[in-house]
Amino acid sequence: MKGMKCVCGKTAEYVKNLRFNNYKIDGWKCNSCEEIYYNPQKAERILLLNKLKKQVVKAKLGRIRSNLVLRLPRDIETALNLHKGEEVSLKVEGNEIKVVPSLR
């Protein structure tokens, strides 16, 4: 990752460990005027995660042959960066199911 031009005219350097809403995020920081530019895709995901944390999201169960299929809403797909074909782990805890994405 290279630097990007800052609004002040100097170059903002790429930094790996910025903080954004308690999450680690990369981006660019200008050493001249201290302006910070967050990685836009990751910043969007963090905002979405924060939004989802405050709500209960409804999802529908479908059926393919003998299996029930859980359809995840698009917001959750985006926030957790999930992809079709990816393996997730299911943990049954009491009467609840926890879906855990594999480590990436």
Ligand SMILES: [Zn+2]
């Ligand atoms: Zn600057």
